[in-house]
Amino acid sequence: MNAATGSGAPATSPAILSPRTPGVRLKVEQASYAYAATDRSAPKFTLGPTSFEANQREMVAILGPNASGKSTLLTLLAGMARPLSGRIEVDGVEVSMLDLRTRAQRIALVQQESELLFPLRVWEYVLQGRYPYGKRLRFESEEDCLLAGNALAQVGADALRDRWMDQLSGGEKQRVILARALAQQPSLLLLDEPTQHLDIGGKVELLRRLRRLADDSRYTVLVVTHELNLAAEFSDRIVLLHKGKCLRVGTPAEVYDRALLEEVFEAPLDVEMRESGRPRVILGGNH
Amino acid sequence: MRPLTPRRVAWICAGLGVVLFAAAVISLRMGAYPISVVDIVKTLFSGAVGHWEGIPSEYRSIVFNIRLPRILLGILVGASLSTAGAGFQALLRNPLADPYVLGVSSGAALGAIISLIVAPHTPGAIQLAAFAGAAATTAAVYFLGRRGGQLDSATLLLAGIVAASFLSAIIMFLMTTLSGRDLRGMAFWLMGDLGSTLPTNPLPWFEGLFAVFVLAAGAIYATSSDLNLILTGEQEARHLGVNVHRVKLVVYIAASVLTGLAVSVSGTIGYVGLLVPHVMRMMFGTDYRLLIPTSAIGGAILVVLADTLARSVVSPTELPVGAMTALAGAPVFIYLMRRRVR
Numbered sequence: 001m002n003a004a005t006g007s008g009a010p011a012t013s014p015a016i017l018s019p020r021t022p023g024v025r026l027k028v029e030q031a032s033y034a035y036a037a038t039d040r041s042a043p044k045f046t047l048g049p050t051s052f053e054a055n056q057r058e059m060v061a062i063l064g065p066n067a068s069g070k071s072t073l074l075t076l077l078a079g080m081a082r083p084l085s086g087r088i089e090v091d092g093v094e095v096s097m098l099d100l101r102t103r104a105q106r107i108a109l110v111q112q113e114s115e116l117l118f119p120l121r122v123w124e125y126v127l128q129g130r131y132p133y134g135k136r137l138r139f140e141s142e143e144d145c146l147l148a149g150n151a152l153a154q155v156g157a158d159a160l161r162d163r164w165m166d167q168l169s170g171g172e173k174q175r176v177i178l179a180r181a182l183a184q185q186p187s188l189l190l191l192d193e194p195t196q197h198l199d200i201g202g203k204v205e206l207l208r209r210l211r212r213l214a215d216d217s218r219y220t221v222l223v224v225t226h227e228l229n230l231a232a233e234f235s236d237r238i239v240l241l242h243k244g245k246c247l248r249v250g251t252p253a254e255v256y257d258r259a260l261l262e263e264v265f266e267a268p269l270d271v272e273m274r275e276s277g278r279p280r281v282i283l284g285g286n287h
Numbered sequence: 288m289r290p291l292t293p294r295r296v297a298w299i300c301a302g303l304g305v306v307l308f309a310a311a312v313i314s315l316r317m318g319a320y321p322i323s324v325v326d327i328v329k330t331l332f333s334g335a336v337g338h339w340e341g342i343p344s345e346y347r348s349i350v351f352n353i354r355l356p357r358i359l360l361g362i363l364v365g366a367s368l369s370t371a372g373a374g375f376q377a378l379l380r381n382p383l384a385d386p387y388v389l390g391v392s393s394g395a396a397l398g399a400i401i402s403l404i405v406a407p408h409t410p411g412a413i414q415l416a417a418f419a420g421a422a423a424t425t426a427a428v429y430f431l432g433r434r435g436g437q438l439d440s441a442t443l444l445l446a447g448i449v450a451a452s453f454l455s456a457i458i459m460f461l462m463t464t465l466s467g468r469d470l471r472g473m474a475f476w477l478m479g480d481l482g483s484t485l486p487t488n489p490l491p492w493f494e495g496l497f498a499v500f501v502l503a504a505g506a507i508y509a510t511s512s513d514l515n516l517i518l519t520g521e522q523e524a525r526h527l528g529v530n531v532h533r534v535k536l537v538v539y540i541a542a543s544v545l546t547g548l549a550v551s552v553s554g555t556i557g558y559v560g561l562l563v564p565h566v567m568r569m570m571f572g573t574d575y576r577l578l579i580p581t582s583a584i585g586g587a588i589l590v591v592l593a594d595t596l597a598r599s600v601v602s603p604t605e606l607p608v609g610a611m612t613a614l615a616g617a618p619v620f621i622y623l624m625r626r627r628v629r
Binding site for chain 1: 519
């Protein structure tokens with residue numbers, strides 16, 4: 001499962017989307033963030049200095065309870081805010097220095113879809129992912145359509161292309177939103193709680209898909225999630241946040257320490273190590 | 288997957304252009320002096336090529352000096368209001384946004400009236416003042432329509448309705464206390480009218496107004512790819528590389544210019560900016576790259592036809608054109624609201 005150290009690059013067929021820049025990696029160096037409600041009030045730290053790296057083909061899970069700084073970290077990674085200190089680089093370029101379009105060509109953020117004001121077909125929605133690659137007023141080219149079609153195929157949503165967005169189930173919608181992100185041809189895929197509205201089957205299917213995207217198509221995938229076991233099963237690296245601090249970064253086995261998890265999630269937990277070398281978290285005996 | 292192409296936009300606009308031409312010919316035919324459709328088309332053609340042989344001079348005078356300027360005014364006003372309406376709907380992410388409903392038209396009317404009181408003979412002052420009134424009202428309604436830092440759809444519409452009635456009250460107050468000055472009738476400013484006095488030589492006047500229209504509508508059209516994304520969510524649009532602040536500023540200024548332009552020459556004609564973009568969405572889809580030009584032509588068709596009806600149903604008396612658009616617009620809009628907009 002862990003392909004971070006894999007050396008033999010599988011040949012990507014032209015029909016499959018993959019990041020345009022090979023050798024991508026994300027570098028977060030002592031990045032912190034604070035905001036002040038007003039100009040005169042003291043700034044409130046929502047994220048203390050955080051450092052980690054992510055290579056291509058890696059999947060990183062950002063874990064932590066509510067208000068632990070996960071959203072702040074994601075905002076910084078997406079380049080929507082500038083870190084107060086430290087730096088965040090994608091492909092060796094500081095994210096906050098990139099212009100909007102270049103950034104959208106390198107980083108795609110998958111969030112819960114906002115309510116559509118007017119109905120839209122699935123293919124129209126996915127084609128929006130091609131926006132960063134044209135002039136301000138643009139009409140889609142044949143290549144755009146091909147890439148959007150490939151993105152839909154890559155998430156197994158080919159059959160949905162002519163459906164209306166508001167008639168999709170939660171799982172189908174999640175796949176289409178992911179397809180739009182893939183149509184951006186980013187190096188870095190950021191996902192904000194993508195499993196939130198999915199049943200267990202949908203959650204596993206989505207994470208398998210993300211794993212395949214990292215393994216086969218060389219994406220670097222970062223997922224913010226509350227799913228401890230799914231994160232342990234599918235990620236190469238875990239970033240554990242608590243009350244705005246980065247507590248630990250490492251492989252699931254390194255981070256899933258019983259005492260640490262109990263302290264962070266304020267619940268009695270047990271950690272089992274499975275034969276695969278990946279930990280599993282279960283509720284502790286004294287609940 | 289059949290994405291929109293410039294060719295498809297051009298064909299649909301050409302089709303609507305033919306409908307607009309037909310509406311204009313129907314409108315040219317209506318009036319006390321009877322001229323046949325064939326003669327109207329011949330006269331128009333002669334005017335276009337500049338050869339007047341075989342065309343009676345009264346035809347030339349009636350078509351080009353009396354009836355056509357009013358139709359051109361209808362085209363300008365209808366196209367401006369519809370484009371502004373489509374722009375406001377995207378800017379405020381509210382399908383019910385319209386210059387009239389939001390009170391922006393009333394703000395423009397108040398600005399225009401004040402300029403007529405303060406500087407009645409300054410050329411262009413009325414348009415500038417109407418733009419300032421429209422822009423100020425849009426900004427006020429925008430800020431009044433926010434709750435907890437977010438634009439709230441229902442609060443925004445309520446703010447618009449309150450602004451419209453407040454501004455209308457001031458307009459009525461000014462009209463009553465300042466009667467005797469040449470401020471046109473109250474019906475003009477409150478219901479809209481295309482029958483007001485056009486300048487004796489309207490051509491240069493129209494050139495200026497159409498140039499402003501082309502600039503403002505062109506500015507909104509240039510943002511139409513961005514608006515498509517903003518309609519699916521501002522945050523998502525930002526992630527996809529849209530400079531949301533710049534786009535909103537452009538649309539805000541351009542939609543206010545268009546509203547000010549329309550109101551300064553025709554008063555407050557309602558429902559055009561609401562009705563036309565909705566009908567065009569139902570016919571051609573929600574893509575702004577097609578919606579902006581089709582709304583502009585559709586608005587022109589609506590106002591030309593509404594004005595033709597307004598001056599013919601109770602002939603020789605004329606109804607204000609705003610009364611016609613409201614009579615047609617309000618029930619059709621309720622019908623649209625009850626149907627699923629697709």
